Structures are given as structure tokens and as C-alpha cells.
Amino acid sequence: MSLPEERDVVIVGGGPAGLAAARRLAAAGLSVTVVDEQPELGGQYFRRPAPEVARVWGDHRPEGRRLIDAVRAAGVECRTGHLVWGVDDDGRTLLVSDPAERPVRLRGRYLIVATGAYERPFPFPGWQLPGVTTPGFAQHLAAADHTPVGERVVLAGSGPFLLPVACSLLALGVTVAGIAEAGRPYRPSLRALGAVRHPARLRELAGYAARLARARVPIWQDTVVVRADGRDRVTSVTLAAASAPARPVRTVAVDALCVGYGFRPQADLARMLGCAVRTDPATGDATPVLTPSGRSSRADVYVIGEAAGIGGAPTAAVRGLSAALDILGREGHRPRAGELRGLAADGRRLERFKSLTDALYPTPADLARLLRPTLPDTATLCRCEAITAGEVRRTAGTAAGDVNATKAWTRAGMGPCQGRECGFAVSAVARTSSDVFPSRLPVRPVAVATLLEMAGEGGPA
Amino acid sequence: MTTADVVIIGAGVLGASAASRLARDGHRVVVLERGAPGREGSGTTAGNLHVQAVHTRRPGQAVPLDSARFAPLQRAASDLWEDVEDDLDASVELRRSGGFTVAETPEQVRELHEKQAWENAVGITTEILDGDAAREALPQLGPTVAAATWCRHDGYANPLKVTPAYLADAVRHGAELVPFAPVTGITRDGGAWRVTARTREVRAPVVIDVAGPWLHRIAALAGVRLDMSPVAIQMHATVRSSDGLPHLVQHIGEGLSVKQVSAGNLLVGGGWPARRLDLDGRSDAGVDSMVGNMALAVRILPFVRRLRLLRAWAGPLAATPDEMPVIGEVPGSPGFLVAGGTYAFTFAPLWAETLRCLVTGAKPPVDISDLGPERLMQDLPEKKR
Numbered sequence: 079m080s081l082p083e084e085r086d087v088v089i090v091g092g093g094p095a096g097l098a099a100a101r102r103l104a105a106a107g108l109s110v111t112v113v114d115e116q117p118e119l120g121g122q123y124f125r126r127p128a129p130e131v132a133r134v135w136g137d138h139r140p141e142g143r144r145l146i147d148a149v150r151a152a153g154v155e156c157r158t159g160h161l162v163w164g165v166d167d168d169g170r171t172l173l174v175s176d177p178a179e180r181p182v183r184l185r186g187r188y189l190i191v192a193t194g195a196y197e198r199p200f201p202f203p204g205w206q207l208p209g210v211t212t213p214g215f216a217q218h219l220a221a222a223d224h225t226p227v228g229e230r231v232v233l234a235g236s237g238p239f240l241l242p243v244a245c246s247l248l249a250l251g252v253t254v255a256g257i258a259e260a261g262r263p264y265r266p267s268l269r270a271l272g273a274v275r276h277p278a279r280l281r282e283l284a285g286y287a288a289r290l291a292r293a294r295v296p297i298w299q300d301t302v303v304v305r306a307d308g309r310d311r312v313t314s315v316t317l318a319a320a321s322a323p324a325r326p327v328r329t330v331a332v333d334a335l336c337v338g339y340g341f342r343p344q345a346d347l348a349r350m351l352g353c354a355v356r357t358d359p360a361t362g363d364a365t366p367v368l369t370p371s372g373r374s375s376r377a378d379v380y381v382i383g384e385a386a387g388i389g390g391a392p393t394a395a396v397r398g399l400s401a402a403l404d405i406l407g408r409e410g411h412r413p414r415a416g417e418l419r420g421l422a423a424d425g426r427r428l429e430r431f432k433s434l435t436d437a438l439y440p441t442p443a444d445l446a447r448l449l450r451p452t453l454p455d456t457a458t459l460c461r462c463e464a465i466t467a468g469e470v471r472r473t474a475g476t477a478a479g480d481v482n483a484t485k486a487w488t489r490a491g492m493g494p495c496q497g498r499e500c501g502f503a504v505s506a507v508a509r510t511s512s513d514v515f516p517s518r519l520p521v522r523p524v525a526v527a528t529l530l531e532m533a534g535e536g537g538p539a
Numbered sequence: 540m541t542t543a544d545v546v547i548i549g550a551g552v553l554g555a556s557a558a559s560r561l562a563r564d565g566h567r568v569v570v571l572e573r574g575a576p577g578r579e580g581s582g583t584t585a586g587n588l589h590v591q592a593v594h595t596r597r598p599g600q601a602v603p604l605d606s607a608r609f610a611p612l613q614r615a616a617s618d619l620w621e622d623v624e625d626d627l628d629a630s631v632e633l634r635r636s637g638g639f640t641v642a643e644t645p646e647q648v649r650e651l652h653e654k655q656a657w658e659n660a661v662g663i664t665t666e667i668l669d670g671d672a673a674r675e676a677l678p679q680l681g682p683t684v685a686a687a688t689w690c691r692h693d694g695y696a697n698p699l700k701v702t703p704a705y706l707a708d709a710v711r712h713g714a715e716l717v718p719f720a721p722v723t724g725i726t727r728d729g730g731a732w733r734v735t736a737r738t739r740e741v742r743a744p745v746v747i748d749v750a751g752p753w754l755h756r757i758a759a760l761a762g763v764r765l766d767m768s769p770v771a772i773q774m775h776a777t778v779r780s781s782d783g784l785p786h787l788v789q790h791i792g793e794g795l796s797v798k799q800v801s802a803g804n805l806l807v808g809g810g811w812p813a814r815r816l817d818l819d820g821r822s823d824a825g826v827d828s829m830v831g832n833m834a835l836a837v838r839i840l841p842f843v844r845r846l847r848l849l850r851a852w853a854g855p856l857a858a859t860p861d862e863m864p865v866i867g868e869v870p871g872s873p874g875f876l877v878a879g880g881t882y883a884f885t886f887a888p889l890w891a892e893t894l895r896c897l898v899t900g901a902k903p904p905v906d907i908s909d910l911g912p913e914r915l916m917q918d919l920p921e922k923k924r
Contacts, residue, residue, distance in 0.1 A: 526844055
């Protein structure tokens with residue numbers, strides 16, 4: 079295997095944050111590589127539609143196409159289909175497998191971690207049935223493949239993301255039977271969102287709300303999913319008041335159910351690089367400790383976008399640019415006129431919006447408290463290893479609130495997802511103080527054949 | 540302050556098993572654990588039950604262990620493991636499905652014969668197969684295997700179940716388990732020891748230091764300076780495999796142990812060094828060892844090449860400078876017992892019974908006269924007063 083190539087900057091993740099940083103850095107003449115595991119850049123937000131879909135239905139986010147084109151035109155080396163799975167023993171060389179699962183080593187004088195977010199699911203009896211997905215998956219299917227997740231759908235969970243997903247489904251002709259929101263953000267009603275003076279992005283939310291109201295999509299607040307039923311696929315969902323999960327209030331016939339409680343930063347790689355993390359007091363998520371420009375406790379590593387803390391795509395772009403300007407400053411480049419001031423203003427505006435929306439919805443800690451009693455002992459908590467909520471609860475005494483002891487004693491979180499799916503729920507049920515499983519090599523499962531090639535013993539058989 | 544008959548420091552497999560034996564004997568036992576029980580070496584170990592003689596060096600190990608001296612201990616431990624599940628009335632996924640130790644070079648083949656003499660001497664039945672016979676017995680073995688020792692007593696127990704099962708048994712018999720209680724002080728108090736851990740203070744005539752890689756740090760609190768050389772080694776787990784690997788596979792000359800656990804994952808280890816030992820945090824697995832260990836696994840078991848590596852982790856190992864176990868009372872510190880060293884998982888039932896005998900004054904099941912802590916003491920007993 080060849081020696082690592084050294085670039086000025088290596089960016090892991092080609093979503094809004096990574097692309098914004100890449101474009102600016104390359105424009106200033108730095109050598110930049112963007113690595114992304116997906117076959118095309120864009121991340122989740124700018125996910126590219128399949129060519130067939132784009133031909134017939136157009137591009138749902140043409141600004142994503144323009145950004146990707148600009149990044150490529152700026153001379154950024156784009157390594158798509160490349161999975162970063164670890165960090166070498168030197169603590170700075172990224173271990174990557176290429177689309178043919180051959181090993182690649184990448185090294186940058188600066189590393190930018192822009193790995194995005196995970197969705198935050200929470201289990202309920204029946205969550206393993208086909209037809210039960212996350213809102214993010216439904217959105218991806220709608221946007222990139224123009225394919226409805228079902229014909230009659232209930233969206234459930236918490237957070238503003240449920241609204242645009244519902245609108246995407248409506249646009250595909252799907253019957254959205256209702257939205258179950260665990261909190262009470264829309265007081266006195268959804269329409270009220272638009273009535274107050276809010277920054278532009280809250281008006282965007284109000285726009286979704288208006289669209290849903292026109293389609294007469296009911297929004298059930300203070301409502302959670304307590305079970306899904308069906309034989310080979312989900313056919314009904316039972317809902318209850320979050321405050322009284324034992325007394326179901328309605329059962330709705332569906333052929334798809336999308337449940338998600340917002341997003342969690344995907345900080346595994348940052349942690350493996352040795353960046354200091356802290357448990358965010360509001361969210362309980364492991365969040366890297368960063369300067370305002372995204373610099374971590376390691377001077378050569380930046381963390382931007384959702385990996386730095388959930389904020390949405392516009393915030394991600396601002397963070398990407400901030401990190402780029404910080405690096406350029408350290409490299410002796412001068413910012414463009416007004417660039418720093420404009421960025422700071424954008425940052426402040428977005429921060430206001432974020433605190434407004436955060437205040438509307440329950441925090442993850444609230445959610446853990448709210449959802450914990452809804453889960454019966456018999457429900458599967460860790461799907462990979464088929465561990466029930468009861469098994470995790472029974473270890474609570476001896477594991478004493480240690481999420482890793484809980485994992486060791488139950489196997490919850492030991493499967494292929496390594497806790498990415500179930501981590502929040504396991505910690506909520508085990509009442510642990512933090513929901514982070516350790517960040518371990520490999521960050522994602524890696525082919526043994528890839529390791530063999532690193533050992534110089536021949537490639538994949 | 541509470542009083543007890545025995546304070547056990549460390550709720551790893553040795554502390555748990557010793558607590559179980561002593562509690563059953565009617566002793567009032569308190570187990571103090573710095574974190575969650577069974578989470579360090581005992582929770583990160585591979586869970587192998589080594590009955591046939593082991594190879595003598597981990598990768599990077601300075602001093603070879605005395606494999607011949609191990610054999611009688613392995614034999615005694617093997618017999619005790621037979622009853623562990625019945626005795627504890629718990630499943631620990633105990634499997635005695637036998638194991639192979641492979642050799643690739645003529646020198647390694649000679650070593651197989653050499654160790655068979657030690658095995659025979661203590662009544663461990665083994666059989667040496669040539670390469671083809673070994674491949675016939677275990678078709679997954681690769682072409683470089685020149686010979687292999689087969690021992691039907693080798694096996695596996697799930698380390699994540701063994702320690703909890705022993706602890707549950709101890710608690711059932713009246714022992715008190717105090718997790719998240721790091722010991723900060725051990726002082727002599729009349730004819731007894733006074734042990735301080737967080738808000739707890741326990742007075743007892745007997746203290747058993749089974750703190751694994753922290754064994755020397757705990758002993759130091761009692762004024763005993765022991766020379767230990769803890770290291771961190773790493774393990775690797777693949778995704779679940781549909782290929783069944785029914786036996787433990789080890790290597791006589793290189794660091795390798797491979798087996799399939801009940802969940803279907805393959806566990807690959809062999810004592811490869813972790814990236815670093817961090818006694819105050821979590822030790823990290825390293826890439827060089829991962830690559831080296833997996834390449835060796837593929838050479839001996841080529842089907843492993845088709846799998847994916849799911850995770851790697853590191854765990855501390857309470858090694859001694861001479862690589863031999865340490866067990867016994869500290870001279871000059873009456874009632875202060877230590878137990879630890881490598882292969883503690885295999886030896887757990889044996890060391891538990893031995894510790895019970897040392898506390899009660901009964902004759903230990905095996906001769907441990909040469910395994911006491913004297914050889915590791917950095918000061919003469921007189922000097923530490």
C-alpha cells in the first residue's frame with residue numbers, strides 16, 4: 079500500500095459543512111481532499127437524486143448541485159465512496175477503504191471532521207416491523223428516489239424535522255394520517271407559529287405548518303407511539319398521551335410509520351482523533367469542545383456541521399466557512415472584505431433561531447424521561463443483538479448507571495450498528511448519565527481483506 | 540465503619556470467585572470495586588479456558604513464561620471449571636469443545652512434542668496431529684499448518700457472564716458488593732486492616748488484593764511495594780459468521796487465539812499489545828496490532844478473510860515481571876493477600892479455592908509455595924515499617 083498522501087486539508091464528510099469549507103479553502107489555493115462514504119457528495123441535506131429521478135422530476139435542491147460543481151471546479155480532490163474507518167497509531171493518518179475496499183491512507187496538515195448526525199430513534203413494541211422507518215429515511219426516499227415510504231403514513235417523534243418530511247410526503251400524494259409530536263411546541267396551534275415575529279427560518283417552519291393545515295393533516299401534541307402492529311408489515315400504530323402511556327388514545331391504520339426524535343452529532347471520528355468531548359448539558363450528547371471557529375482541543379483538528387452540535391444545514395455551512403477562515407488566517411491569508419463580519423452576523427441570526435426552536439421542543443433529556451416509561455420490558459431495545467428493555471433494566475443495579483457496563487452485561491450495542499441506533503434508548507432505559515458508547519476501532523465495520531492488504535499480504539480474494 | 544471478615548479489593552473474576560467461595564464458607568465478605576464490576580481485564584479478556592500447555596510469549600513479551608510450571612495449575616483449574624455452571628446454577632456459556640494449538644515450522648512442531656511431555660506428566664490428554672490430519676479434523680485450517688496439538692478439554696466461557704455469576708452467588712451467600720468505590724487508604728488497625736473507599740470504611744482481619752492491573756497500587760496503600768508489569772493487550776471481534784468454528788485455535792509460536800462465541804462472532808486475540816496502557820482511563824486498541832493479529836488469523840484460518848471486523852478493544856493485563864502468577868500472603872503483612880498475574884481467567888476457580896484455603900488455613904489444592912509475592916517485593920518487610 080502506498081504511503082499516505084499529505085494534503086493541506088482533509089475533510090471527512092461532503093455535506094453542507096464540508097463542502098462550504100472545501101470550496102473556500104480550495105479557492106484560496108490550498109490542496110483539499112473531501113472524503114465521503116456516499117457515491118456522490120451532498121450529504122443528507124443535499125443528497126443527489128438518482129439520475130432517472132432528476133430527469134423526470136427535477137432536482138429538489140438545485141443549490142446542492144451548484145455547490146458540488148463549485149467545489150469540483152475549485153480543484154478539490156473528491157474521494158466519494160471512500161469510508162473513513164479509523165485513525166492510525168500516529169493519531170493523525172486517516173484509515174480509509176476505497177470503493178473496491180482497498181486501503182487508502184490520508185493525511186492532512188489540518189483535518190476537518192464534518193461527519194454529520196445520526197437520527198435519534200426510540201424503540202416501541204413493533205419497531206422492528208417492515209414499514210417502520212425513521213423520518214430521515216422517508217425524506218431520503220422521497221427526495222432522492224421520488225418514492226413514497228408508504229401510502230398512508232403516520233409521522234411521530236419530536237422536532238421541527240417532522241414537518242418538512244410530512245410536506246415531502248404530501249407532494250408525492252401520500253396520505254399523511256397525522257403527526258404525533260411528543261412535546262407541545264405548537265401552542266395554541268400550528269398556525270400560531272407564523273403569527274409572531276420570528277426570524278426567516280421560523281417562518282419557513284410556519285410555511286410547512288400552513289401547507290399541512292391546508293391538507294388537514296392533524297398534529298397530535300403530547301403524543302407518543304406506544305406500539306406498532308402488523309403481521310408481515312406495519313398495519314396500525316397505537317398512540318397515547320406522553321403523560322399517560324398506559325392509556326392508548328387512538329389507533330391509526332397505516333402502511334408506514336416514521337419515528338424519530340431529532341438528531342445526534344456523529345462525533346465518533348472526532349473522539350477517536352482524541353478531541354476532547356463533553357456531555358452537552360441540554361442534549362446529553364457527547365459533543366466536541368470547540369472554539370467558535372470549530373477548532374477542537376487538537377489544534378490541527380476542526381469539527382464542523384452537525385458533528386459539532388445539531389443546528390441544521392444553514393448553520394453547518396456557516397460553521398464550515400468559519401473553520402475555513404480560521405485555517406486560512408493561520409496560513410497567513412487575509413479574509414475577503416466584510417467576509418468575517420457577514421459570517422458573524424449569519425452565525426448570530428442562526429443561533430437565535432436555534433435557541434427559539436430548541437425552546438419549543440423537549441430536550442433529549444426530557445425525551446428520555448418521557449419515553450422511558452412507555453417501553454415495556456418485553457420490547458426489543460437493541461435490534462442487532464435482540465436485547466429487550468427488561469434485560470437492560472435488570473442490570474441497572476449492578477451496572478450502576480455505567481453505559482459500558484450495561485453494554486457488557488447485556489450485549490446491547492454490541493451488534494453491527496455499535497450503538498448508533500440504540501445508544502440513546504439504552505442509556506435512557508438504563509438511566510445512565512451519558513449515552514456514549516466508547517469510540518472504537520474500527521469506527522465502521524471494515525473488511526478483513528482491507529486489513530490484509532495493509533499488512534502487505536495481498537488484496538481481496 | 541463496618542466490620543467484616545474479609546475485604547476483597549477488585550470485583551473482577553478473581554475477586555468475584557473468591558467472594559463466592561468465602562461467602563459460602565460463612566465469612567462476612569465485602570467486595571470493593573473502583574468502577575463497575577468485571578469491566579477491566581475480566582471484562583475484556585477473550586474467555587479462553589487454556590488446558591493444554593500455552594505458548595510462552597505474547598508478541599513483544601520480554602520474558603517467556605514457564606509453560607511446564609503452568610501445566611499442573613491448568614490441570615487443576617480444568618477440573619474445577621467442569622462444575623462451575625452447576626455450582627453457580629447459572630449459564631456462563633461454558634463450552635468444553637476442545638482446541639488446537641498449531642505449529643508451522645519444524646521448530647514449532649518440536650515444541651508441540653516438548654509440551655506434550657509436560658501435559659502427559661500431569662494427566663492432560665493431548666494428541667499431536669500432522670498437518671493433513673489436523674486439516675481433516677478441522678477443515679478450516681490453512682495450508683501452512685504443519686502440525687497441531689488437539690486437547691479436548693480446551694474451551695470457552697463468556698467472561699461477561701462468569702464474573703456476574705460469581706458475584707451473584709457471593710451476594711446470595713451474604714457478601715456485600717460495593718461498586719464505584721475506589722479504595723484510597725489501607726491502614727493497620729490493631730490486629731486488623733482498615734480499608735477506606737469513598738464514604739465506606741471497613742475493618743477486617745483479612746484483605747485480599749485482587750485489583751488486577753492495579754494490584755501494586757492497592758498494595759502500595761498498605762505499604763507493600765510490589766514489582767508488577769501491567770500491560771494492555773487487544774482483542775478483535777468479527778461480525779457473526781455462518782461458518783461454524785467449533786474449536787479454539789491457538790498458535791504455539793505466535794500470538795493467536797481464535798474461537799467462535801455463542802452469538803456467532805469470531806473472537807481473535809493472542810496477546811497483541813494495545814496502542815497504550817492507560818491505568819487511569821481506557822486503554823486504546825492500535826492499528827498495527829490489529830493488522831498483524833488479523834493477518835495471522837487469516838494465515839491459519841483462511842476463511843476469516845471473507846469476514847468484516849466489527850470492533851477491537853483493549854484491556855489491561857496484570858502481568859508480573861517473570862510472567863508467572865502471584866498468589867499468597869505478603870510476608871510481614873499478616874492477613875494481606877494478593878492474587879493475580881496472567882491467565883487469571885482460566886485459573887479463576889483454582890485461585891478462588893486457593894484463597895479460601897489461605898484464609899481458613901486449609902491446605903491449598905495446588906502447591907503455590909513458589910508463586911508467593913516475596914519474589915516481587917521491592918523492599919524487605921522490615922524496611923516498610
